[in-house]
Amino acid sequence: MMNIITVSQISKKYGNLLNSTKALNGVSFNIEKGDFVGIMGPSGSGKTTLLNIISSAMKPDVGEIIIDGKELTRMKENEVANFRKNHLGFIFQDFNLLESLTVEENIILPLTFSKFKKVEITKRLQYINKILGLTPLNKRRIDELSGGQKQLVACARAIINKPEVLFADEPTGSLDSKSATQLLNYLEKINTQEQTTILMATHDAFTASYCKRIIFIKDGKIFAKINTNGDRKEFFEKIINMQRTIGGGDFFNA
Template structure:
């Protein structure tokens, strides 16, 4: 696997309510440099909690998370904000774009927060917009573009600061089938061309088949993992078989 971008050791997460609920129960996981891993599992299995813990959104109850050998949960608020902007990129199902800003302003937001010089910002904007094929959208407002275009813009914003780890939570959940294919081909291109490690939660076997490895979480534990070979159709069938064994079809996950 080479060097690990992400190391997760004995990760646990409990929610204290009337009855204590353990969402994660001792997960161990490593993500290598430039590896693309999808996370799947039944509804309530803990896969989103797992992603939220890695992304520093949800503090674990126990265990350790290291991203590039640093534990983000030991940082103060200012250090954590800088760490997120430097190391992590985020892509969500709902795009999370600022509708009052243009496409260009949305994409540049992470660099603006870091006060990058204007010439460097513009060069990175040019590179990422060409790479993602959205040069003609830069002056448009968010409400003027389609769902697939919005996700391209969200991806551009997530990678413009050249993160080492891209985190995606159901990134195709609001897209039609053509846009799904386009977006996943972009993820593959980012993974290959930009040497970016990707960790993606999805319920969709087709989307998951773009990854190089899939981990399955059940009842808060790492249940199984499968690796993609040269035959993507065969990999897709392995995904379907594993999901069927877990007891849920695509629409139940």
């Protein structure tokens, strides 16, 4: 399997010379196409900074990010913006949906920006609705939805342009356990059926147990990596044990 993401010697500092904090310090790893990778670590470990840098929302001080053969760290801002629009998808904890639009309008928004033909937009919307079960909600306004339904709409919007890589930052953080499980099942489904590569930052061991492997970050460096053998319960226990070792993590969904 080929690598779709290469992270090479990434470092990032915040602050100035007199008062600086090293958020990341020489982080390197590869992610294969179709992988489902979690990034975990205590608060302040650097995992969100790492996700932001890989997803092109932030630039590193040092190092290279290559996605699908393109070196993002050497691209101009307009080139990065076009690459992000055409190749990457994003799910955030706070949904970032437009309240003035319907569910359907929110989902197809990325395609309208890219000037897709109406026939193709309809085809993709029907397909996404089938995967995520959103057809009954299509004509509703966003303020009529539950938190779980809003996150599913955000997921649909993120994947309708068929991204090579989907980034998720604490996607279950504001959901109840039932909604979180539903969303995770759908992420697992698009990872398996669509071979969508997913990179997800999370504190929660239950959420992380849906991944195929976990990269643990501590003090800006890779602390450990663990892989699943297909047994989610056993993988969950391995994650919990590593969280106890590394420090930090949320256990309320266990």
